Amino acid sequence: MATTTATITLASTDLLSDSLSLSSTTTLYDAGTTTGLTQYDSGRVEIPGDNNIYILLDSTAAALDKGNRVYVANKNTDEGHYVDMLIDEAVLGRLYAGDWMFIPWSQADAAANLEVRAPNEANTVEYAIFHEGRTFTGA
Amino acid sequence: MATTTATITLASSDIADNAISISNTATLTKAGSTTGLDQTSGLRRRTFTSMSTVKLIDLDHYQDQTLTENAAAKVYIKNTGTSTAEHVAVGIQNGAGALEEIGWLYGGDWMFFPYSAVWDSAAHANNQDIDVTPSSTDSVTLEWMVIYE
Numbered sequence: 073m074a075t076t077t078a079t080i081t082l083a084s085t086d087l088l089s090d091s092l093s094l095s096s097t098t099t100l101y102d103a104g105t106t107t108g109l110t111q112y113d114s115g116r117v118e119i120p121g122d123n124n125i126y127i128l129l130d131s132t133a134a135a136l137d138k139g140n141r142v143y144v145a146n147k148n149t150d151e152g153h154y155v156d157m158l159i160d161e162a163v164l165g166r167l168y169a170g171d172w173m174f175i176p177w178s179q180a181d182a183a184a185n186l187e188v189r190a191p192n193e194a195n196t197v198e199y200a201i202f203h204e205g206r207t208f209t210g211a
Numbered sequence: 212m213a214t215t216t217a218t219i220t221l222a223s224s225d226i227a228d229n230a231i232s233i234s235n236t237a238t239l240t241k242a243g244s245t246t247g248l249d250q251t252s253g254l255r256r257r258t259f260t261s262m263s264t265v266k267l268i269d270l271d272h273y274q275d276q277t278l279t280e281n282a283a284a285k286v287y288i289k290n291t292g293t294s295t296a297e298h299v300a301v302g303i304q305n306g307a308g309a310l311e312e313i314g315w316l317y318g319g320d321w322m323f324f325p326y327s328a329v330w331d332s333a334a335h336a337n338n339q340d341i342d343v344t345p346s347s348t349d350s351v352t353l354e355w356m357v358i359y360e
Contacts, residue, residue, distance in 0.1 A: 076223035076231070080323055082287060084215035087251055087358070092215070094254065094356075096289055098319045106295050112226055140314070143221060145235050152243040157325060159313060162305030163339070165325030168283055171237045173324040174219055176314025178300065184312065200221065200233060 073108040076100045076202055078141065078174060102204050103139035114200035116147070119155055121193040128199060129186040131179040132207035140179060140203040142186060145172040147196040155195045158187040169195075177201070212247040215239045215358060217285065217323060241360045242282040252357040256291075259299070259345045259353070264310070267301075267355060268341035270330045278328040284359035286326045286341065291352045292318035299351055300344040308337050315346075316353075326357065 079097040100109045119126060129142065146155055148169035157164045157173060160183045167173060177186060188197060221233040239248045252273075259265065268286070270278065278284055290299050298315035301322065305311045306329075316322060331337035345351050 074223055074226035076221065076226050078321075079218075079220045079222075080287070080321055081218040082215065082356070083218075084213055087213040087215045087247075087249065088253070094287075096319075096321045098321055101295055101317065103315065104296050104298070104317075108226075110226060112231070139317070143219065143233065151240060151245050154242075156327075159303075159311055160305075162303055162311035163327050163329070164303060164313070165285075165327045166242065166281065166283060167325050168240070168242065171239075171283075171285075171325060172217070172219055172235045174221075175322045175324050176301070176316055176320060178312055178314040180312040202221075202226070 074110050075108050100141050100202050101139055109139060109202045109204060111205060112200060112202045116196065116198045119188050119190040119195045119197055121190045123189060123191045125158060125161060125187050125189045127185045128188045129201055131182055131184045134205045134207040135179045135203055137178055138204045140177045140201060142177045143174045143200045145198045146170065147198055153193050153195055155197060156189040158189065160184045213249045214247050239285055239358055240283060248283065248358050248360050250359050254354055254356045256352060256354045258350055260350050261348055262345055264342050264344040266340045267343045268357065270328060270338045270340055271333055277330060278359045280329045281327050282360050284326040284328050284357060285323065286357050287323045288353060288355040289321040290316040290318055291354055294318040297347045297349055299353060302342050304338055304340045306337050310342055
């Protein structure tokens with residue numbers, strides 16, 4: 073098994089009247105176990121700015137109801153650029169230039185793809201998925 | 212304006228032949244601008260003891276105010292428990308009024324994601340409420356925060 077950790081730090085000195093400093097670390101395990109996730113895929117892609125919904129990560133049978141975790145970052149730098157992040161066409165939110173997200177992705181069913189849409193301009197997106205396995209497509 | 216940063220570090224020395232280290236810091240700004248997000252729910256905490264689906268973020272009753280929808284809000288949620296066997300499913304209501312599952316937070320897990328916060332009606336029909344469903348009746352406590360404009 074592998075040991076992979078994900079740490080978040082949220083910090084601000086002026087969002088509240090007192091400083092905000094929140095930090096949390098989790099170890100990425102297979103669903104319902106203390107066995108570390110052993111597989112990952114990552115990449116960097118350009119999402120066309122044509123307002124179409126594209127599948128960034130495909131829900132596959134081998135990963136349904138598993139301990140998958142996904143990281144996505146928008147690498148554009150113009151503050152007006154963003155991509156919509158969706159699961160099965162349900163919008164989570166807008167990932168603006170420089171933003172990142174990290175979520176567990178249980179892949180509740182075959183349609184629960186992680187999708188992306190760039191309404192206006194092309195956006196470069198980096199992603200990584202840590203998972204227990206995926207179903208391969210035959211040649 | 213406020214300056215709030217969110218930093219992630221993903222690290223593993225043995226998931227592959229070479230170590231992985233991904234680190235990224237985002238400065239949380241309002242939609243389409245360089246002005247920092249300046250509103251927050253603060254860190255909130257709630258304990259659950261049933262397997263019922265509960266609205267964690269209820270847009271009808273969100274601090275007696277409305278989040279600016281389709282903007283740059285961010286949501287942080289953490290399962291503060293220690294169980295690696297039981298989880299809390301987190302989902303978002305889609306435009307058809309159905310719950311779309313995002314994923315499962317086991318003890319110690321956290322998530323951070325952008326949130327469109329679309330409010331459609333007081334009837335909840337198509338609001339993008341965030342719902343949670345524990346996998347057992349064992350006590351589990353979630354902490355969460357919304358940072359928005």
